[in-house]
Amino acid sequence: MSCILQVENLVKRFGSVQAVNGVSFSIERGTCFGLLGPNGAGKTTTVEMLEGILTPSAGTIRYKGAPTNADFRKEAGIMFQETALQEFIKVGETLELFSRFYAHTRSQEELIDRCALSDFLDRDVRKLSGGQRQRLLLAIALVNDPEIVFLDEPTTGLDPQARRNFWQLVNDIKQEQKTLVLTTHYMEEAYELCDEIAIMDHGCIIAQGSPRDLLKKHFDNSVILLPASDVPESLDQHELLKLHRMNGQVEILSEDVNATIELLMAQKIPLGHLQIRSRTLEDLFLELTGRGLRS
């Protein structure tokens, strides 16, 4: 696979605030690259510099080996975190409006079908639900049949079902070998969609790799969950258990789940409400920064 976008030492300052502090990465053609981090981490600023919306204070962005220029907009599809559309215009008219900005476009029928817009094609854009609106914005991002698609927190504010539906659309785009750049603060979304992620905090990349590799690299254990009331406090200092209490639950980090369960049974701990889960990107972020993704 070849590199389609290369970023080196990217910096963005707003007055005295340094929003992005020297980030570097490269994105392979046909992959989904995720920028993961909490609000204010610098994800949107980074992606808006890649899109050409913001001018970097320092650093270079190369698209297909050359510095990005005005023509980049013809080959890029962009879905902003927050986008207002012209009022009093219907869905189909909005799609037509954006189609006419480009010389090379995808067929509107195909876009309508792909993004499931046909049911509300004649509806005023102000009267769309959250999920319908995001599907329209995705269709607009795809209108020029882009080589690279930027999706900035595309599912924020959607209900779980609408989010799942949107993920399916993104997976369909991936099947077309498009390159995707996705920002999100939903670790589940990044895990589901991204081939590679960069975790950002305070304007810097603090970890980068495929979601599975990152989890494998940082964790070799699972989490056993029990109700706090079932676990006596005398066990908190047990030398073989890494245990901590939070929100009425006890989390036990275990490198050998069978051995830990045997130990708990030996202590006569009731296991009727026991849950076991693998480590997640949220755990990884907590591990790396000491804070939660949505804190």
Added chain:
Amino acid sequence: MRFKRFMAVLSARNLEFIRDHSALSWNIVLPVLIVFGFAFAFTTSSQNLFKVGIYDQQKQAPGVEQFLQLKHIQFIPVNSIDKSITKVERHQLDMLLDSSSGSYWINDRSANGYVLEQLLRKPGETSLTKKTVTGDAIRYVDWLIPGVLGMNIMFSSLFGVGYVIVRYRKNGVLKRLKATPLTAFEFLSAQVVSRLWLIVTVTSLVYAGTNLFVGFRMYGSYLTLLLVLVIGTFSMICLSLIIAARLSNEETANGLLNMISWPMMMLSGVWFSLEGSPQIIQQLALIFPLTHMILAARAIMIDGATLLQVSDHLLILLIMSALFMTIGARSFKWE
């Protein structure tokens, strides 16, 4: 500039305006209400003040000096006898007095002219020469219509383009457009053309509609009047581009637009003539495009001025348009 992109924005903006029924109806209803309101309010009487045009005031023929001391008469210095005679014919002046020769003109259909003659001419006075002209009065509504339509054009241009672009910037519409190959020039041109044809169409309809009921005096060419309408509207839309160039706060934009529109409305001669007002006010009014548009339109409608006679106003409007557009386009930011 790609014509396809320009046309795309133009048609979207037109749809937005036409479907925004409240804005559309406000643009039509307001000037109609004002015109009818003033037509009914001033059908029987024009302004009550006596207006006397004074030519060559430096020298005064016998009997004139005492007349010039009278109170409650507005004495307006004039430079042209011919133009002033036309104003007497149309009742815009109640009397014209050539101060040095003692000649005076009144309209034989003007009650005010008759009263002023009695005040000027004492029994046995022979040094003054009476000259009579005739003609129907220009009603206040005839004089007012260019002002009212001009005012409506001003508000529609400034708020319909300037305020809308600021709103687009605030809510992110411009940011989304920036991410496409659309250029700022294509976007701004489409906004200007969209509002220009909408205003010209609406204004023409309002004029034609109210004319059916009121029957405005029109001594000039409709084609010349249309040209003044187009160029005047264009200059005020260009003015709004300066406001729209960078602001992203609707409240600030609103304040600035009001700061521009209100002095223009008060000083451009929308409601009352600036003749007789201090010279500095008259000079100040000339910096406003609305003043030139109204002066040119009134000259065509009331005085029957030709294209050549209003060309100075049109030239100033075109220069202003070029200046405003250059400043607005060069300082334009999508965000």
